[in-house]
Amino acid sequence: MFSFFFGSSTDGPSPPTIREGHKTVEVIIDDERLQVDVDVLAEVSGLFLQIQSTDAKECPLRDFPGGLDRFRGIVGFLIDSETLVVGDETVLDLLEATWLLECPSLLDGVMQSSFVTSLSSRRRAEILEHLLPYTAASSPADSEHAIESLSASAPSDTLGNWDEHGAASPKYSQETMPASLACKQFLRFFQFETLMWQTTEKAALTLASQLDSGDFVLGPRLATGSLRVCSELLRLRRLREEESGFVSSAIQPVSTLWKNLMDKPLRAKVSWDSHLFALRCMRRRLAAVAPPEVLQKQAEMAGEMKEDEEAHEDLPAELVETAEDSTLIVFGELIGYVNSERLSSNWSALLVRVLLLLSADYADSDLREGRTLKAREIFRNTFASDLMQKLSWCHPAPVPPAWLVDVVSNPDASKALLRVLSRYRQMEAEELSDIIEHVLLAEFLPWDHCQKTILASELLNDILGACMDAGKKANSGGQGTRCPAHWAGQHRLWRLEYLGRRLFHVAFVFQEGFLPHSWPDCFGDDPNDSNDSKPTGGKLLVRRMAVEDDICSAQPQVVEVDGSCLWDEGLLTIPLLRRTMMEGRAMLDKPILHYGRQVIMRHLWYKHTDYCEVPKLKVLWDLACWSLCEDAGLVRQALEYLKGTYRDLCRPGGPWSPENEEDLFEMFLAIDFSLLPIQVLYSPWVPAQVQSVRLFVQQQPADQFHQELQQEVSRAMEHLKSVNFQCSKLTDKLNAVDQRTVMNKSQISDSSAALEEILRKRRQKEGG
Known part of the structure; x- marks a missing residue:
């Protein structure tokens, strides 16, 4: 006879005991009902502990493993201490029911049963494979469900959703629950969660420690557990390898042969070493917490071979x-x-992040330093990868900028350092100073890719402005527009200004004198570059200053200066230029003097109201070293400025004096007017002495050419005289040779006649 309240007839198992006055609830499994004591089960089951805190009268558990009979046996074991039936057909159902009911004592009962303790090694391996996923689901370090369950235990949240396992999800009665009771309830939930994952991991490790070496196969089946369990499995495997010796090696073949005859073969088809197993465990953890959009890009893996x-x-x-x-x-x-x-x-980049995080948590300085050195070595060896390079500049950057010194020979190191410097406004003053002094200036400066990428960038112009503005802030105590507000401290601000001066000298040529110009794109057209991390650059600025095209102008022309730069803001001053110009005189192969003259002329023309005083102008003129200038445009600007200064000097009430006029004449004479058309000198504000000097200067090349020509003619005449004398000597020698030739011919004729006579007489004598 069947009963909705007590299950089977009186001939079957007896219904579980319900104590008087205790709260009851009907558990519904496959349309069958069983009434249980919630107050007693709440002491051993997390599920019923949650139901106890609600007003629910029913608890539907759809698809409960083993059905109502299995649930009745479990409840009898928990309430009435009945014997738990554990066998081949029930052990897997009991493991699943343990996790569903969140009952640590049930798992202890299964593990302590005679069936489990007498299992063979291969059978234990199969049970372990089924148990390992439960460790990942119950461990708070590995399971999002566990974290949600803990959050659900708080009084302000709802009860954990059990629909996935067949249970309802009733809510707390917040209106009637006191704060003390809610806190106590939360602690009980937390205790169950902790005890559940501890018991599950203990059971898994117990099974793993009892496996034979041949059955202890690190593969995808053992990588499904929590990270703690996986670490313990690796530790046990290492101990097995270290303890294996001659005796175990000799006995192993016999035990393996007997086991293969008695047990079923292992289902594991893939065997990994500790390295691959550890990577697989970490990959599973990363995939479990990855955002959904990232998981959609990953291919679904099924089967051990694909894993x-x-x-x-x-x-x-x-x-x-x-x-x-x-x-x-x-x-x-x-x-x-x-x-x-x-x-x-990519694995290397992840490992570097992990090592840096661990080194920050270690109290032991030696261990912390060892982790850091290992991470730095990996960073150096794999810096060529895009992900490793990104670690050096992404925010927050896990890799210290000083590590870029190890890869300074790689051109990408300059790009990474430039991205690091692009966050200078968020850095502390001390941090920025260390990067500039110990990384950029000390290590990167001699490399060509640093000069083209960092020194020529617009970012360096901005950093220099901020550093020089820090000096003004330290001097006046105010706050500039370029210096961040959180940069404070006199010694830090003065250090920034000192480093700014050093940057000015080394980058003067690459920044074209820090005048307005078009900065290069230091990253090219790489589509992988992010706009958020890419420093600003490549912006086309206004044209450079230039005079009008009117060559013949009686009145001095005024040059209109366009754009803005650090010189205009007063952050860069002429005294800062002196050292650079002195170095430029010793290095004429570099355009230092050229850019310096442009800076000086911009300084003179900027916000032009009155011309500069002659003594100050004389100092600037000497600094520009105009005698070496070969740029016609700059020479024209200098001439127009001198014309205006001379007009201002000669006006009524002007600052005329013999000394000023003499200095002004010297400044006129320092310019090479041969680079300009003669029409530019047609002005009353060009002194007559300058015109005379120009004529003398123009005449000097002709006189020098004439003198050189005369010297060439004299040398040619002397050479001709020498040639004539040699010809006469040769003629005399030829005449002497002719005379000797005539005499030799006469002697030869006489000898021939005498010989003929001798031969004739001989023939006559022989004939007679």
Whole structure:
């Protein structure tokens, strides 16, 4: 006979005991009902503890493993201490019911049963594979569900949603629950959560420690547990390898043969070493907490062989970039089993982040330094990867900028340092000073890619302005427009100004004298560059100053200066230019003097109201070193300014004096007017002495040419005389040779005649 309240007839198992005065609830499983004592079960089950705090009368548990009979047996074990039936057919259902009911004592009963304690090694391996996913679901360090459950235990939240497992989700009665009772209730929930994951992990590690070496296979099936359990599995595996010796090696084949005959073969098809197993565990954790949009980009993996392929592949960059520090910090125990030399680029970037997080938490200085050195070595060896480079400048940057010194030979190091410097307004003054002094100026400065990327960038112009503005702030105590407000402290501000002066001297040529110009795009057209992290640059500024095209102008022309720069703001001053111009006179192959003259002329023309006093102008003129200038445009500007100064000097009531006029004549004479058309001198404000000097200067090349020509003619005449004398000597020698030739011919004729006579007489004598 069937009863909705007590299940089967009186011939079956007896219904669970319900104590008098206790709260009851009907559990519904597959349209069958069973009334249980909630107050008693709440002491051992997290599920019923949550139901106890509600007004629910029913608890539907759809798809409960084993049905109502299995649930009745579990309740009898928990309430009436009945014997728990554990066997091949029930053990997996009991493990699932343990997690569903959140009942640590039930898991202890299963693990202490005679069935589990007498299992073979291979059977234990199968049970372990089923138990490991529960450790990940119950551990607060690995499961989002566990965290949500803890949050749900708080009085201000709703009860955890059990629809996934078949239970309803009733809500707290907030109006009637006192604060003390709510706090006590929360502590009980927290205790159950903690005890549940501790018991689950203890059971998994107990099974793992009882496995034979041949059955202890690190693979995808064992990588489904929590990170704590996975770390313990790696530790147990390492102990097995260290303890394995001659005896175990000799006995192992016999035990393996007997086990293979008696047990079913292992289901595991993939075997990993500790390195791959640790990486796989971390990958699972990263994928579990990754944003949904990142998971959509990842290919779905199914089957051990596909998981094995993924284990040997590099980590997707999206998982590394979206990983939070709270996620990476739990990888501390797994890091020790990872071989850094076998890591690919993205894994290396993740490992560097983990090592830096761990080194920040270690109290032991030696251990902290060891972690830091290892991370720095990995950073140096894999800096070529995009993700590793991003670690050096992303905000908040986990990699110290000083590490870029190790890769200074790589051109990408300058780009990374430029991105680091782009956050200078958010940095502390001391931090920025250290980067400029110990990284940029000390290590990067001699490299060509640093000069083209950093020294020529618009960002350096902004940083220099901020540094010089810090000096003004230290001097006057005010606040400029370029110096951030949080930069404070006299010694820090003076240090910034000192470094700004050094930057001025080394970057003067690359910044074209820090005048308005078009800054280059130091990053090219790389589509991977982010606009948020990319320093501003490449903005086309206004044209440079230039005079009118009217060559013949009697009155002095005024040059209109366009644009703005640090010189106009007063952050850069002429005294700062003196050292640079002195160096430029010794390095004529560089355009230092050229840019210096442009700066001086802009200084003279900027906000032009009155011409500069002659003594001050004389100092600037000597600084510009006009005698070496070959730029016709600058020479024209200098002439127009001198014309205006001379007119101002000669006006009624003007500051005329013999000394001023003499200095002004010297300034006129310092300019090479041969670079300009003669018409530019047609002005009453060009002194007649200048015109005379120009004529003398123009005549000097002709006189010099004539003198050189005369010298050439004299040398040619002397050469001709020498040639004539040699010709006469040769003629005399030829005449003497002719005379000797005539005499030789006469002697030869006489000899021939005598010989003929001798031959004739001989023939006559022989014939007679």
